[in-house]
Amino acid sequence: MNQKVVDVYNAMVVKFKEVIREHELGHNDYHALVDWMDALGKAGEIPLFMDVFFETHALQEMYKNVKGTEPTILGPYYLENAVEIKNPGVLPMRDDEQGDILYFTGTVTDVDGNPLANTKVDMWQADASGEYSGFAEELPEGIFRAVLFTDENGNFEVKTVVPGDYSIPTNGPTGKFLEWIDSHPIRPAHLHFLFKPQNGDKLISQVFFEGNPYLDNDVANGVRGTLITKLEKHDGADKGLDKEYYTAHLDFKLR
Ligand code: MBD
Ligand code: FE
Numbered sequence: 127m128n129q130k131v132v133d134v135y136n137a138m139v140v141k142f143k144e145v146i147r148e149h150e151l152g153h154n155d156y157h158a159l160v161d162w163m164d165a166l167g168k169a170g171e172i173p174l175f176m177d178v179f180f181e182t183h184a185l186q187e188m189y190k191n192v193k194g195t196e197p198t199i200l201g202p203y204y205l206e207n208a209v210e211i212k213n214p215g216v217l218p219m220r221d222d223e224q225g226d227i228l229y230f231t232g233t234v235t236d237v238d239g240n241p242l243a244n245t246k247v248d249m250w251q252a253d254a255s256g257e258y259s260g261f262a263e264e265l266p267e268g269i270f271r272a273v274l275f276t277d278e279n280g281n282f283e284v285k286t287v288v289p290g291d292y293s294i295p296t297n298g299p300t301g302k303f304l305e306w307i308d309s310h311p312i313r314p315a316h317l318h319f320l321f322k323p324q325n326g327d328k329l330i331s332q333v334f335f336e337g338n339p340y341l342d343n344d345v346a347n348g349v350r351g352t353l354i355t356k357l358e359k360h361d362g363a364d365k366g367l368d369k370e371y372y373t374a375h376l377d378f379k380l381r
Contacts, residue, residue, distance in 0.1 A: 166299040173202040175300045182347045185330075193237040194381040196350040198332045201318065203258040208248060208271040214283035217249070218269045225254025225287035227371035228357070230333070234280040234321060234378045241280030242380060246322040248273045249284065252315075256290035288357065288372055289315045291340060304345065314340035314349065321380055329380050 146156075166172055181199045189197055209218060234242045250271040252258050259265040270289075276282050294311040295301050304311050314334055321329040334341060334349055336356045341349050357372045365371065 162299055162303070169298045171298050171300045174294065175303075177202050178294065178300065178346045192381060194379040195329060195331055195377075196352050197330050198350055198353060199346055199348040200320070200330045201346070203261055204250060204318065204320070205260050205271060208250065208273050209268060211272045211274050211284070213274045213277060215272065215274050215285070217251075217272050217284055217286040219253075219287065220266065220269065223253070223287055225290070227367070227369075228286050228288045229283060229371065229373045230286060230317065231281065231283045231373070231375045232319075232378055233375075234276050234282070234323070234380060236326065237379050237381050239379075241276075241278070242323045242326070243276055243278045243280060244324055245276040245280065245380070246273060247276060247282050248320040248322070249318060251286065251289040251317045252292050254287050254290045256292045256315075286317075288335075289317060291315050291338070294345065309345060310343070311345055312340050313344050313346055314338040316348070319378070321378060323380050327381050329378065331378070333374070333376050335374065
């Protein structure tokens with residue numbers, strides 16, 4: 127364990143002793159807390175709880191006053207070793223996948239606008255009902271997760287579906303806690319990205335969609351103004367589709 131983490135953990139313990147005194151915590155209250163923390167661990171929700179309440183603050187500390195696209199939460203649902211797809215490509219999905227078709231395009235440059243060719247783009251998202259593969263049993267393994275590489279102009283394109291808003295499981299210890307503090311459990315619909323350029327820093331970020339009602343009250347506080355894009359609706363005739371589809375674009379500036 128690194129020393130800084132030990133110091134922070136110790137500072138939390140010191141603060142927590144103060145909180146116990148201030149709130150005159152009794153023995154029953156204390157055991158209610160221990161039981162809830164035990165349940166959090168047994169449900170495998172410690173990463174979820176930490177990422178919802180704290181990850182955004184750690185990132186904001188790390189990236190104060192730096193140029194480029196704002197990082198945001200990695201979250202608890204990233205999985206390594208996603209399949210590699212072509213660029214332009216299609217995210218793995220079911221044959222009868224529900225939801226609105228989305229063509230997402232991105233341009234990856236450095237902070238001065240020079241294209242970053244051959245940048246590794248690792249992306250993952252929830253399906254239209256807000257579930258992540260690998261964490262929701264109904265979803266086939268590996269869907270809505272892929273790796274691709276930007277072209278010589280730093281561009282990439284993926285066909286996917288518009289993700290649904292995500293709800294933290296309401297019946298687990300994290301969901302119960304949110305209910306107790308009168309918070310809703312929703313994160314606005316988002317796409318996750320992890321960019322690894324040939325040279326320079328990686329960027330962990332997300333993309334959100336204008337007009338989503340949860341942008342101002344994301345339970346995990348992960349929304350950043352520069353990460354909001356617009357879903358443009360098209361009637362489908364130009365692509366020979368029998369239903370409408372959406373496009374969205376964002377420029378990513380890596381430092
Ligand atoms: C998510 O989908 C997410 O992105 C974060 C940060 C926390 C919980 C669920
Ligand atoms: Fe997410």
